[in-house]
Amino acid sequence: MKKQIAIILAxxxxxxxxxxxxTPTNTPTPTETVAATHAxxxxxxxxxxxxxxxxxxxxxxxxxTQDTTAEDGTVLFQxxxxxxxxxxxxxxxxxxxxxxxLNRLDIEQDATTxxxxxxxxYNGNANWMPYFYGLTYNPQRIDQKVLSFYGxxxxxxGTAHPERSRKGANYDLATGDVLTxxxxxxxEASTDDFCKLVLEALAxxxxxxxxxxxxxxxxxxxxxxxxxxxxxxYFTTAGLCFYFDPYEIAPYTSGVITAEIxxxxxxxxxxxxxxxxxxxxxxxxxxxxxxTSDLAENFNHTAELVMDPEGKMYLVHTxxxxxxxxxxxxDDTGSYTVFAANSLSDGEAIMVQAQDARNLELSxxxxxxxxxxxxxxxxxxxxxxxxx
Numbered sequence: 001m002k003k004q005i006a007i008i009l010a011x012x013x014x015x016x017x018x019x020x021x022x023t024p025t026n027t028p029t030p031t032e033t034v035a036a037t038h039a040x041x042x043x044x045x046x047x048x049x050x051x052x053x054x055x056x057x058x059x060x061x062x063x064x065t066q067d068t069t070a071e072d073g074t075v076l077f078q079x080x081x082x083x084x085x086x087x088x089x090x091x092x093x094x095x096x097x098x099x100x101x102l103n104r105l106d107i108e109q110d111a112t113t114x115x116x117x118x119x120x121x122y123n124g125n126a127n128w129m130p131y132f133y134g135l136t137y138n139p140q141r142i143d144q145k146v147l148s149f150y151g152x153x154x155x156x157x158g159t160a161h162p163e164r165s166r167k168g169a170n171y172d173l174a175t176g177d178v179l180t181x182x183x184x185x186x187x188e189a190s191t192d193d194f195c196k197l198v199l200e201a202l203a204x205x206x207x208x209x210x211x212x213x214x215x216x217x218x219x220x221x222x223x224x225x226x227x228x229x230x231x232x233x234y235f236t237t238a239g240l241c242f243y244f245d246p247y248e249i250a251p252y253t254s255g256v257i258t259a260e261i262x263x264x265x266x267x268x269x270x271x272x273x274x275x276x277x278x279x280x281x282x283x284x285x286x287x288x289x290x291x292t293s294d295l296a297e298n299f300n301h302t303a304e305l306v307m308d309p310e311g312k313m314y315l316v317h318t319x320x321x322x323x324x325x326x327x328x329x330x331d332d333t334g335s336y337t338v339f340a341a342n343s344l345s346d347g348e349a350i351m352v353q354a355q356d357a358r359n360l361e362l363s364x365x366x367x368x369x370x371x372x373x374x375x376x377x378x379x380x381x382x383x384x385x386x387x388x
Contacts, residue, residue: 054279054321056348057173058303058341059139059147060085063329067130068115070122077118079111080134086147087303087341088173096176097147104151104169105135114157121158132156137169139326139340141235146179146274147171148235150243152256165245166256168234172273179274182227189269194261195223198242201259202249209257215249237324239263240270282366284320284345288379291315291351299349305339311355314375321345322364327352327375330359 061084068077084101088094111133118131137151151167170179177183181191199216222232222244233242239262246252263275289295291313296302299317305327316325327339327350344350344364354360357376364371 054144054323054343054345055089056087056301056303056341056343056345057089057142057144057147058087058325058339058350059142060087060303060305060339061137061139062305062307062338063136063336068118070119072124074122074124074128075130076122076128077115077131077133079115079132080136081105082136085304090173090176093173093176097171097173100171100176100178101137101149101169104167110155114155117157129156129158131158132162135167136336137167138337140241141237141276142340143173143276143342145173145277146235147173150234150241161252164252164256166243168231168243170231170234174273178231180228181230181233184270184274185227186269186271191223191227193269194240194242195220197261197265198223198259201261202257205257205259209250209254211250211254211257218249219244235274236260237276240266279323280321281368282321282323282343284318284322284366286316286318286322286344286362286364286366286371288362288375289315289317290379296349296351299347301348302351303339303341303349304351305353307338307352307354307360309353311353312357314352314354314357314379316344316350316352316362316375317348318344318346322366322371324363324365324370325350326363328361328363330361 061082064081066079066081067075070076082105084098086094086098088097114131114133121131122128133155135151135153137149139147139149141148148171149169151169153165153167154162156162171177172179172183181194185191185194199219202211202215202219205211222242232244233240235241239260241258241260243259244250244257246255248257250257263270266275295315299315307329321343323343325339325341325344326337328335329338330336338360339350339352341350352360352375354375357379358374360375362373362375
């Protein structure tokens with residue numbers, strides 16, 4: 001992406017887009033379907049690891065930028081385009097989710113309108129700043145039960161600052177259905193239960209968010225709407241996160257306001273199908289190697305992240321198991337989560353192809369802590385490109 005986008009985003013007054021369990025990277029993608037109905041019980045989530053080891057579920061969500069230029073070469077308009085590739089042991093469900101995700105991107109008509117406006121507005125001014133449209137989804141929770149994203153939408157049309165909003169996209173990985181608040185609630189729960197928890201979380205926030213007077217009434221109105229249509233939330237690894245766009249309950253400078261409800265407070269409110277299962281502690285160690293066909297033959301399950309089809313190739317693999325893998329891409333405009341997986345174990349690998357892997361950071365959970373490292377700095381092959 002080009003530096004012009006960074007200039008555009010700099011028009012905003014030091015905005016902090018707060019997100020629950022944020023992840024960085026190049027990002028991902030969904031049509032509304034009715035989620036499966038489950039028998040509702042008020043039981044608690046399991047507290048001890050049970051069942052077989054996790055199988056890797058992975059999603060590749062890359063972002064590219066497309067420019068529209070004037071005859072004199074000036075960039076008039078920039079937009080982001082996103083892809084999605086979901087690795088799941090049920091191909092039919094994976095296809096259903098992917099189609100829905102991509103449809104969410106396709107139905108956004110703002111990009112075409114903003115592009116036409118930019119063409120009409122450009123008059124050869126040397127100080128012209130490109131108009132911009134982007135909708136970038138970041139994976140937040142991926143496991144055997146749920147795939148959950150938040151998407152940040154940014155529009156710039158020459159105004160004082162970009163227009164920002166957030167979108168949630170949540171899927172049942174057993175059925176491929178889109179999840180709404182109504183579909184994850186137990187029969188014993190009500191929207192008022194969630195409203196109370198959100199108000200409690202917001203009351204604990206720092207005063208720097210400048211929540212406006214009377215914001216609680218706006219929050220309450222949110223929870224009087226139809227919960228079968230509500231997608232203003234997403235799951236994270238730590239809980240259920242509700243969000244409010246700029247101006248909704250706070251000024252623009254406060255950014256997106258989030259309220260995360262920890263899973264331990266959701267027992268009896270959220271069906272156990274959507275509460276995280278207990279996991280064995282991961283104790284594995286990651287190796288990053290320069291790709292060779294001989295090495296690749298050692299793995300029977302390989303996920304791919306192709307940032308550049310002409311780029312160098314690397315293999316991320318482990319001895320033992322690591323969890324909550326994320327690969328983040330960083331450029332002038334910020335950081336985007338371009339790849340996420342629930343786990344990586346012996347016999348599994350991630351093939352990464354990138355022109356400059358110095359822009360890619362790998363993070364994962366092992367021995368109870370999150371490890372972060374640049375991919376290029378951990379390549380074990382002595383013939384790998386230098387770090388500098």
